Amino acid sequence: QSALTQPPSASGSPGQSVTISCTGTSSDVGDYNYVSWYQQHPGRAPKLMIYEVSKRPSGVPDRFSGSKSGNTASLTVSGLQAEDEADYYCSSYGGSDNLVFGGGTTVTVL
Amino acid sequence: QVQLVESGGGVVQPGRSLRLSCAASGFTFSSYAMYWVRQAPGKGLEWVAIISSDGRSKYYADSVKGRFTISRDNSRNTLFLQMNSLRVEDTAVYYCTKDLTAWAFDRWGQGTLVTVSS
Numbered sequence: 001q002s003a004l005t006q007p008p009s010a011s012g013s014p015g016q017s018v019t020i021s022c023t024g025t026s027s028d029v030g031d032y033n034y035v036s037w038y039q040q041h042p043g044r045a046p047k048l049m050i051y052e053v054s055k056r057p058s059g060v061p062d063r064f065s066g067s068k069s070g071n072t073a074s075l076t077v078s079g080l081q082a083e084d085e086a087d088y089y090c091s092s093y094g095g096s097d098n099l100v101f102g103g104g105t106t107v108t109v110l
Numbered sequence: 111q112v113q114l115v116e117s118g119g120g121v122v123q124p125g126r127s128l129r130l131s132c133a134a135s136g137f138t139f140s141s142y143a144m145y146w147v148r149q150a151p152g153k154g155l156e157w158v159a160i161i162s163s164d165g166r167s168k169y170y171a172d173s174v175k176g177r178f179t180i181s182r183d184n185s186r187n188t189l190f191l192q193m194n195s196l197r198v199e200d201t202a203v204y205y206c207t208k209d210l211t212a213w214a215f216d217r218w219g220q221g222t223l224v225t226v227s228s
Contacts, residue, residue, distance in 0.1 A: 003154070036214040038155070045205060045221060046155065051214035089155050093213045097169035099157040 004029065004090055004102035011108040012080045020105045022073040022090030028100055030071040034093035037066055037075045040104075041086045049088075050075060077107070085109045112136040112217045114206050119222030122196055132189040132206030132219055140164075140184040143209055146191050148202035149221075158204070159191065174200075196226045 005023040012018040022029065022037075029035060035053045038046035048057050050066035053073060063078045073092070077084050090102040118130040132144075146158040159170045159180040168180050179192040189206050203221040210216035 034213045038215075045218035046215070047218075048210065048214060048216045051211060051216075057210060057216055091155070091157070091213070097160060097167075098171070099160075099213050101155045101157065104154040 002100070004092060004100055006088075006090060006102040006105045008103070009106045009108065011110055012077075013110045014080055014082065016080050017076055017078045018080060018107060019074050019076045020088055020090075020107070022075070022092075022102050024071050024073075024092050024094075024100070026071060028071075028092040028094040029068065029073050031095065032093045033068070035066070035068060035073040036091045037064075037073075038089045038091070039084075039086045040089065046089065080109050082109050112208070114208065114217055114219035116204065116206055116219040116222040119204065119224045121225045121227060123228050124196060124198055124226055126196055127192070127194045128196060128224060130191040130193065130204055130206075130222060130224070132191075134187045134189065134206075134208070137208070137217075139182075139187040143212075144180075144182060144189045145207045145209065145215060146180060146189075147205045147207055147215065147218075148200075149205070150199075150202040153202075156202075161189070193224070196224075198226050200224065201226045 037050040040046040053068045054066040065076045088105045094100045113135045115133045161180045177195045181190045205221045206219045207215035208217045
C-alpha cells in the first residue's frame with residue numbers, strides 16, 4: 001500500500017489559518033472514515049489531534065479541525081500559534097487490517 | 111495516568127534478532143488492541159503491527175511480514191515485538207501505542223531506537 005500524499009511544507013503567520021491536505025485513494029481515505037492526524041514536535045512522540053476524520057480528542061484545542069472530500073482529507077489549524085510549529089502526519093485505515101501514513105508536513109509559523 | 115515504556119532497542123548486525131518490550135500502566139491493558147509504529151531517522155511514521163486485546167489476532171505491514179512477531183502478556187501488562195532477520199532499513203525509533211478508537215493512537219511511548227548496522 002502506498003503512503004498517503006501530503007505537501008512537504010506549509011506556513012502561516014500567527015493568527016492566520018493553514019490547511020494541510022492528505023490525498024489517498026478509493027481504497028483508503030475514500031473508503032473509510034478512519035482518518036487521523038498527528039502532531040509531532042522534534043524529538044517527541046506524535047500526539048493525536050484528530051480522529052475519525054473530524055473528531056478531536058479531549059484536550060485538543062478547537063483551533064484544529066478535520067474534514068474529508070472524496071479521496072482527500074484535510075487538517076485546518078486556525079488562529080496559528082507559535083506552538084503549532086511542528087510536523088503533521090495523516091493516517092488512514094486501508095482495509096485488510098492495514099494502516100497507511102502520509103509522508104508528513106512541516107508547518108512553520110512565520 | 112497512562113504510561114507506555116518501551117525497552118530493548120540497541121545496535122544489532124544485519125540478519126540478527128532483537129526483542130522489544132513495552133510496559134503498560136494506567137489503563138486496562140487487556141481491553142485494548144495494541145500497535146507498534148516506527149519512524150526511521152528523519153523520516154515519517156510507518157505502522158508495523160497490531161495485536162488484538164486477547165492476543166489471538168495479529169496483522170503486519172508487508173515490510174515486516176514473516177520476520178517480525180507481535181505478542182502480549184496480559185498478566186504482565188506487556189507488549190512485545192520479536193524482530194528477526196533484521197535489515198538496515200529496519201533502523202528506526204519503535205513506538206508502542208494504544209488506540210482511542212480503531213486505528214487512532216492516543217497514547218504513545220517515548221520510543222526505543224533500533225539501529226541495524228554492520
